[in-house]
Amino acid sequence: MLINNPEGHYHFLKGIGPYSCGVIADPKYEIVRVTLRHSVPWRQGFDFIEAYLKQQGLPRAAFCAAELRSPSPVSFEGFAAFNDAYCSVLREWGLFVGELNPIARTNVALTNETRSQVELFAFSYTVSTGDAVQPTFIIAGAGELRDGILEPQSIVCQGQTDALAMKEKAGYVMQVMEQRLDGLGARWDVVSATDVYTAQPLEGLVEETILNRLGPARRHGLHYHKAYPPILEIEFEMDMRGVRCQIFA
Amino acid sequence: MSIAHPTGHYHFLKGGAPFSSGVIADPGYEIVRVTLGSATEWCHGFDHIRSHLTGLGLEVTSLCAIELRAPAPMTLEEFRTFNVTYREKLSHWDLLVDGVNPVARTNVAPMYSPPVKTELYAFSYTVPTDDPVSTFVISGAADSQKGKTPEERVVCFGQTDVDSMRKKAAFVVNLVEQRMLDLGGSWDSVSSTNFFSVHGMDGVIDGILGALGPAAFRGTVWHHAWPPLVDLKLEMDARAIRQEIFAC
Numbered sequence: 257m258l259i260n261n262p263e264g265h266y267h268f269l270k271g272i273g274p275y276s277c278g279v280i281a282d283p284k285y286e287i288v289r290v291t292l293r294h295s296v297p298w299r300q301g302f303d304f305i306e307a308y309l310k311q312q313g314l315p316r317a318a319f320c321a322a323e324l325r326s327p328s329p330v331s332f333e334g335f336a337a338f339n340d341a342y343c344s345v346l347r348e349w350g351l352f353v354g355e356l357n358p359i360a361r362t363n364v365a366l367t368n369e370t371r372s373q374v375e376l377f378a379f380s381y382t383v384s385t386g387d388a389v390q391p392t393f394i395i396a397g398a399g400e401l402r403d404g405i406l407e408p409q410s411i412v413c414q415g416q417t418d419a420l421a422m423k424e425k426a427g428y429v430m431q432v433m434e435q436r437l438d439g440l441g442a443r444w445d446v447v448s449a450t451d452v453y454t455a456q457p458l459e460g461l462v463e464e465t466i467l468n469r470l471g472p473a474r475r476h477g478l479h480y481h482k483a484y485p486p487i488l489e490i491e492f493e494m495d496m497r498g499v500r501c502q503i504f505a
Numbered sequence: 506m507s508i509a510h511p512t513g514h515y516h517f518l519k520g521g522a523p524f525s526s527g528v529i530a531d532p533g534y535e536i537v538r539v540t541l542g543s544a545t546e547w548c549h550g551f552d553h554i555r556s557h558l559t560g561l562g563l564e565v566t567s568l569c570a571i572e573l574r575a576p577a578p579m580t581l582e583e584f585r586t587f588n589v590t591y592r593e594k595l596s597h598w599d600l601l602v603d604g605v606n607p608v609a610r611t612n613v614a615p616m617y618s619p620p621v622k623t624e625l626y627a628f629s630y631t632v633p634t635d636d637p638v639s640t641f642v643i644s645g646a647a648d649s650q651k652g653k654t655p656e657e658r659v660v661c662f663g664q665t666d667v668d669s670m671r672k673k674a675a676f677v678v679n680l681v682e683q684r685m686l687d688l689g690g691s692w693d694s695v696s697s698t699n700f701f702s703v704h705g706m707d708g709v710i711d712g713i714l715g716a717l718g719p720a721a722f723r724g725t726v727w728h729h730a731w732p733p734l735v736d737l738k739l740e741m742d743a744r745a746i747r748q749e750i751f752a753c
Contacts, residue, residue, distance in 0.1 A: 295722075
């Protein structure tokens with residue numbers, strides 16, 4: 257169910273503690289995505305976001321999605337520890353809606369990573385357009401974690417990385433993407449980018465499991481990142497977005 | 506080595522008759538890229554470009570790069586025929602510089618939902634900016650080199666096994682890199698790299714990322730598409746853009 261965030265001028269799909277499942281801009285607003293030319297440590301990233309928004313005359317509440325890069329995948333416990341610190345900043349910024357975190361997030365670790373701490377790679381925010389525009393939205397990163405429950409037994413085909421298991425994992429993640437797209441009330445023809453994050457071979461996954469289900473979104477290709485999802489033993493993650501304006505800052 | 510466009514506020518690398526090898530914005534200007542939200546036949550696409558640019562108070566000479574989607578890979582003869590019509594359009598818009606085509610281009614044939622006629626997928630143009638950002642667009646470069654016969658021209662002609670695809674990939678990355686360096690660009694500035702092939706995404710893409718320097722940090726986009734000419738199996742382009750618009 258979509259939940260209103262009136263201060264942020266967007267609706268969000270309820271997720272779990274660290275992130276929502278996705279955000280969609282309200283009518284007459286749009287989501288703009290900013291990729292940092294040089295990523296910065298995540299806490300410093302919040303300062304960057306605040307300064308950027310301030311320059312645009314926007315409040316903190318306009319911030320609606322974060323994309324992070326971790327040094328390496330971590331245990332469920334390590335993930336929870338990072339999320340506590342991350343969510344405390346969101347709370348400090350007054351971004352929670354009641355007890356719910358409205359901010360979408362993708363967090364992955366590149367396989368050739370050299371950084372020593374989690375960094376901010378990109379972020380998104382809402383801005384008034386004045387006129388009605390096509391819906392713009394961000395679907396948060398999802399790995400093969402059944403119902404998003406943060407425990408090892410929720411991992412689809414846990415401990416397996418053979419071709420069949422990877423197909424199961426990718427199939428599950430695609431299903432989550434479809435559900436979130438539907439939940440946001442968005443459509444495939446307004447998806448502007450589809451990201452895949454995995455360190456495992458893609459053989460047998462791309463055409464049948466992903467492209468055949470992307471519909472018109474596949475005209476923009478598949479954005480591949482050789483990366484691990486943020487938690488050990490999760491092998492396949494995707495996110496998607498439909499944005500009109502992207503800035504490389 | 507790059508040539509100044511007298512009114513477009515960019516420099517370009519001389520390519521062939523149908524397209525330049527790449528463009529880079531002049532200081533005080535940046536290249537903005539627009540992706541069309543829905544398919545438009547390329548001729549009508551140019552009308553869209555004109556109204557977009559006019560709406561922004563820009564001259565048509567600010568147009569500096571075109572991205573097309575073709576129904577299928579073409580024979581050399583078909584490709585030449587298309588390019589004559591395409592170049593006439595550029596000439597009609599007075600875009601040529603002393604008879605040289607300055608406009609960069611990528612033209613590929615999608616494997617999924619191919620268009621009935623060649624369509625405009627995206628375009629780029631220069632606008633004034635206060636940002637000192639370096640923005641450029643490198644034209645699509647395929648696994649093709651100089652040679653008299655197809656066997657001489659095409660890298661690993663007729664082969665699509667993983668090793669051959671890797672050789673093709675190394676060739677196109679090198680070509681794009683050379684164009685980028687010739688324009689004065691660097692991998693650090695690159696915001697997007699794109700590969701176009703219906704062969705060997707798996708097994709090839711790893712090596713590709715390793716060759717992209719800092720740009721690999723941003724991943725790469727793989728399009729299941731053919732280069733515009735039959736016999737060619739892999740194409741690549743790259744760009745460094747600050748502002749990308751996805752238009753209705």
